[in-house]
Amino acid sequence: MIRSILLILIAISSKTTSQLLPEDDPSIDYFCGINWKEANTYCNLPCPSGNNTDCPPNNYGRSRQCYASSGCAARTETLSWYGILSLQFDRSQHLQGTNGAIMSEDEAAAFGESMMKVLTNALGGSIEIDCLEVLEQEYDRPCVGAVIPRRQLQEDDTNATKNDYYCGVTWFDASEKCNSPCPSMMDEDCPSYNGQNTSCFAATGCASNQPEFTSLDLEVQMCGVYIPEIGQVLITPSDLENDIIGIVTQREKQIVNVVASSSDFFSAITGVAALANDMIVETPSSMPSDAPTRPGDVAIETYIDAQPSGSYGIFFSVRTNANISSILLTGMSFVTPHDGMVEYEVYTRLGTFADYVGITNTWDLIARGQTIGRGPVDFTPVLNEVPEDDDLGFLGFIPVHVPGDGGMRSFYVTMTKTFTMEGKVAVPIYFSSSLVMENEGVATYATVTSNEELEILEGDGALEYPAPNNRNGISDLFYRRPRGFIGAFEYTRQPCYPSLNFYGWPCPYVPKELLTKNPTAKPVSLTTVELNTQQPTPLPNRASTKLPTSEKAESNATEVADDQHTAVDTEGSNMKENEANKGVQALHLQWMQRLITFLSIISLLTI
Structure with a gap:
């Protein structure tokens, strides 16, 4: 890859509209009009000679005169545009003639004059492009090629079939002209032509007919000047950018012909494209600084x-x-x-x-x-x-x-x-x-x-x-x-993230991850056991005096009174014995807890 920096300032006034002259020349303010008010309002017909004969009649045949001190020069506005001009050359012919060299000052001057002439004519005198500065030159700049379809097409050698898809009104039209590639294979990528929609056709044979090309990508600054009509909304840099890109796109063949004849350096030029700086994305770093949290x-x-x-x-x-x-x-x-x-x-x-x-x-x-x-x-x-x-x-x-x-x-x-x-x-x-x-x-x-x-x-x-x-x-x-x-x-693309593959709306509720809280106190051990323990539940005063019985047994209570009395006495005796055993166990547990507490205190005193 050949890369070089070249600063060239081309300050050549367009010959097509000599609207602005050196500031020290009073004729800069000479403009034509039916009267002074018209000359001052529109400022679109300069007459630097001061002669009325330089002023054409209006559409109704009325004569115009050349007025001095029209006041137009004081309203002069200037504009600048920074962008990319990509020049496409037939690789074999261009590199043989230049050995891959970049433009010299003379070649850049010829290119600038040609571009300014085409642009100013296309703008109809509303803006005069009066300078073009080449800031940098580089062959086949990757970030520029990434946004120009025909360069993507040439660089895509992984699928030769895609390289043979071209747009046309019919297959024969696409095959004959080979003007607009459509590597996406989609009709919607094809432009209209003379009011007719075009479609994307396969197997056109265009790929084999296209010579390999190289591109010289230029970073440029263009200057524009104009005198607004009274009451006119001022033209913005964005307006100038849109005009330049639109003209280069629509008049590519005209520009190629004009530039090709300006110098031998451009004899093999086959195309030109204009891009805004914000369309160019430089190669990113190999690793992102942080992992993405969700799709952007x-x-x-x-x-x-x-x-x-x-x-x-x-x-x-x-x-x-x-x-x-x-x-x-x-x-x-x-x-x-x-x-x-x-x-x-x-x-x-x-x-x-x-x-x-x-x-x-x-x-x-x-x-x-x-x-x-x-x-x-x-x-x-x-x-x-x-x-x-x-x-x-x-x-x-x-x-x-x-x-x-x-x-x-x-x-x-x-x-x-x-x-x-x-x-x-x-x-x-x-x-x-x-x-x-x-x-x-x-x-x-x-x-x-x-x-x-x-x-x-x-x-x-x-x-x-x-x-x-x-x-x-x-x-x-x-x-x-x-x-x-x-x-x-x-x-x-993923508004419900982290929920994926969700096809409805609104997004489903996703509970937040439960976090384990810190413990509120240290766990109990032999060295941290509490000194005060609860007293065991006291023994019951007496046994239950009544057992549940069924309705049938209750209705026959008189007949079985002796047997029932004997059963109650036996049951009560067993309950008293069980409760007594529980009381002894509780007393043992109480003494065991006190012993553990005593041993813990002794252990602390000996440390």
């Missing part, structure tokens, strides 16, 4: 469809796998294209949602709140804690369980009409199209994604809020099916 919390995420549909809400179900204990869902997220304020509601019920779509009184509200949407390429979390407001009825996410061993729970996640997007358009929740084209319009629901414990199933997209009553499919006009939830769940 985990998450399950659906893929973010490159071409999703969406509307107000979606009904769908989640289900545990066979022989899996009940799990506890502790949080969830969804995806919306809006990056402004949104208001959401989350309902749930045990079992299927069929026959209960739009019948809100049969569902439990477990979350309601307002938050800022994170845009189309990131998950917007449902808040676990919300401000207390009795009027609005906000509610933080209430954890709910999913029964084990194939148990099912359904959800209804929806936006309200409180907020709208630009143009008074409703704020939608994204969902994916039918995973199986033949199922369009049919209540047949495929698995969107799954893991060891849980699977998320397709459901019904709701085109109105609140969702209309759809009992027996009467209001199908307002629904589209099947549709896939795009989002994530956080959950605890």
Whole structure:
């Protein structure tokens, strides 16, 4: 493995939008507008020459003029992004040409200029990417490869069959293009293509056609500048990150072509990927510091469809796998294209949602709140804690369980009409199209994604809020099916620990382990025997005067009086003798205890 540190600062202004000039140049504040107010408000058409001829007319043909001292420059905002750019090369061609060397300063400059050009053009001038700094270079960094599917595919040589699974609209499409590997062998890992869902096909022959590649992983910092319109919500670093990752993903081929022509170093480049730093997990230590006390919390995420549909809400179900204990869902997220304020509601019920779509009184509200949407390429979390407001009825996410061993729970996640997007358009929740084209319009629901414990199933997209009553499919006009939830769940896989393989709810009572208490005093021995002993029970004063008799014997008492009197005398004599013997035994025991006490005292005095 080749590893090196290279610090390169590329401060090249993009030629595509000369929006910002050196600060000591007054023309930095020259902008076009129909009037000064328009130039000052939008700040989107610089005219550094100061000539009106540099200002294009508006969409209605009205002329614009170049205004000095527009005030735009004073509102300039700067942004930075730290992340990973992974460059994929054909191994045989690239290593032959470079001997495994990293980029030189000139090659890094050419790469930076190419990347800034593509990104700035893709952003439409809303942000200008004006610098790219390479902080570190390393070939085939393991922690980066762990989150890039095509690198996982190449490194997995234990099962060659998995390497030949590829996505396509048909088998012929997958076999011909060999664009999207699906080593999981699951259809849900395949993206949409030109509005069509793709599936995962086996035996495509793609594996044998793919050259081995090597990847140069770059830690980079990018700089962005922009001038916000008056009243515009400021762009955040998270927004910039989402934009960069989305552009690199969607325009990979364009970037490859532009970068390949920038320098001989990149002639064998075949792919590029952008990753956020928090997606990278370095190799853990060989041993944990402490043994785990119980299984930890985990998450399950659906893929973010490159071409999703969406509307107000979606009904769908989640289900545990066979022989899996009940799990506890502790949080969830969804995806919306809006990056402004949104208001959401989350309902749930045990079992299927069929026959209960739009019948809100049969569902439990477990979350309601307002938050800022994170845009189309990131998950917007449902808040676990919300401000207390009795009027609005906000509610933080209430954890709910999913029964084990194939148990099912359904959800209804929806936006309200409180907020709208630009143009008074409703704020939608994204969902994916039918995973199986033949199922369009049919209540047949495929698995969107799954893991060891849980699977998320397709459901019904709701085109109105609140969702209309759809009992027996009467209001199908307002629904589209099947549709896939795009989002994530956080959950605890063993909420009833230490009880395992428990499929119900609530968790069974597990008594705490009984602890042996310390003795309250030392045990009695010859040296610690108490000096005061209890006196024995005294002898009875006299024998019992009456013995129990049966009813028959009592009725004939007159006839057998002499015999009965003789028997009583004999019995009484025997009882007196027994009681006398007991008295002698008690007296002996009393003297024995006194003797033991006396000997104990003598023993203590002689020590």
